[in-house]
Amino acid sequence: MKVTRIAYSNNLNRAKYSQLVEQAHRLGAVRALVWRRFGSINGVGISDRQIRDQWLADGTAEAFSVLANAWKETVRDAMADIKASREAAKVLVRKAIHHHYHTQKERRDAYAALKRDTWTSDAFLCRLMRKHWRHGVSRTVNQIVVRSDQYRTFTLPGEGNVWLAVPSLARRKMISIPLNTTVAPTGTLRLIVRDMRVEVHYAIDAADLRELRPCGTAKIAVDKGYSEVLTDSEGTHHGQELGDLLRTESDYLKTKNARRARIRAVIERARNAGDHAKADRIAANNLGTIKRDRRHRRFTSRVRTVTFTAVHAVVDKAKHIIAEDLTRPFVSRKRLGKDTNRRLATWTKGITAEALTHVSERRGSALTLVNAAYTSQVAPCCQILGKRLGDRLHCTQCGDVWQADHAGAINVLERDGDPDISLHTPHTRVRQILQERADRHRTRLPVQDSSPTGRRANHPMRANCPANGKQCAARPMSAARSIANFSIRPDNWPRQ
Ligand SMILES: [Zn+2]
DSSP states (O other), X not given: OEEEEEEEBSSOXXXXXXXXXXXXXXXXXXXXXXHHHHSSGGGTTOOHHHHHXXXXXXXXXXXXXXXXXXXXXXXXXXXXXXXXXXHHHHHHHHHHHHHHOOSHHHHHHHHHHHHTTOGGGOHHHHHHHHHHSOOOOOOOOSEEEEOTTSOEEEEOTTOOSEEEEEEOSSTTOEEEEEBSOSSOOOSSEEEEEETTXXXXXXXXXXXXXXXXXXXXXXXXXXEOOSSSSEEETTSOEEOTHHHHHHHHHHHHHHHHXXXXXXXXXXXXXXXXXXXXXXXXXXXXXXXXXXXXXXXXXXXHHHHHHHHHHHHHHHHHHEEEEEEEOTTSOOSOHHHHTTOHHHHHHHHHHHHHHHHHHHHHHHHTOEEEEEOOTTTTTEETTTTEEOEEETTEEEOTXXXXXXXXXXXXXXXXXXXXXXXXXXXXOOHHHHHHHHHHHHHHHHHHSOOTTOSTTSHHHHOOOSOOOTTTOSOOSOOOHHHHHHHHTSTTSOTTSOOO
């Protein structure tokens, strides 16, 4: 597995910076052209070499006015991006194939056509791909991709930090960039030119930085909440500062965007009145994106830090982590509407998924993904759909109150090895299965409260939540397990 490292330029002078900006800008036009011409079905089955040869032959390349190596690398990079977007769409199409075809052979043929990119001649696959793979547009104008044999690194005598010499717009003239690190970047570089400095992104093998911290020994399930990064099946909350972080940012964005909209309205009015000078002036001075983008990057990196720290804390305990498949969209985009907070929370799911995969791999723990349908609604005590009130989950059968995320994590743990509910069981079917199980053991149970030694007597109610010490109404894991193992377990319920 590869991980990205970033080195930054240190006191880069203005002349060099503006040269790099110009180069990145010209390469941006190349990138946009690649996306425009090959970012859809037209680009399927075409390699970057074919594009390169064609553009060299028909004179397209001359208009770029950058060195040949620079635009060729950009074409390669853009084609790789296009391929990645295409592959992402295939995940959804594969699922649709499974539903559409019923014999093994038909399915196999369709999967193969999808994989070999020969789907363009198949009407069904073509329609699906066009539906899930929208034509992309590139507006990136601040990147320069430099191949490993096109740059060199060096140090000056008496100086620890590394310098990086990259090609300029003129042949045989290099631009030397002082970096803020003593580690020389390697492999293909991606220079991102912004905020008066250059970011040097490069990939290194994760094996080279294998963590010395070992993982734990337990088997732990995690549930993604809204106010914290994760809650584990032992009831511990990890990364609780995430909720505040998201709320603050969402409030900030709400007022900020409202004010920007108001300024935009003033511009619009000025333009309609014919005062273009005023409109241009406001657009240039009051609607900039530099500070906004800088703030966004800072916010993103804070969220990432909180998330990765939380996942590390889970891996400290766990050898085997069970989690829901967070990359699966389960809320439709439309329903999120204008609610920034929920949108941000949804966005953090991707980061959590990334952190779970990477940290597990680096520290040697196993990660199992399970179907998460209804895990946040089932009361672990009686295995029935409970009633959710805020972050509480009420069991309608025995009256227990659970902290919803803790209950979710316990249910996720139960899903591992569930004989009926696999990762891809549709949620409607999951609901049906849960309903059947509940009905089956409800008929076997004695009438509630009829016996003094009933389950209720066993409930250690209202224990302190191990994470925050508050009375969060969730019982510690051990108690929950002992009850789950009590007589109410249906026979086909998997034992851990
Ligand atoms: Zn119950």
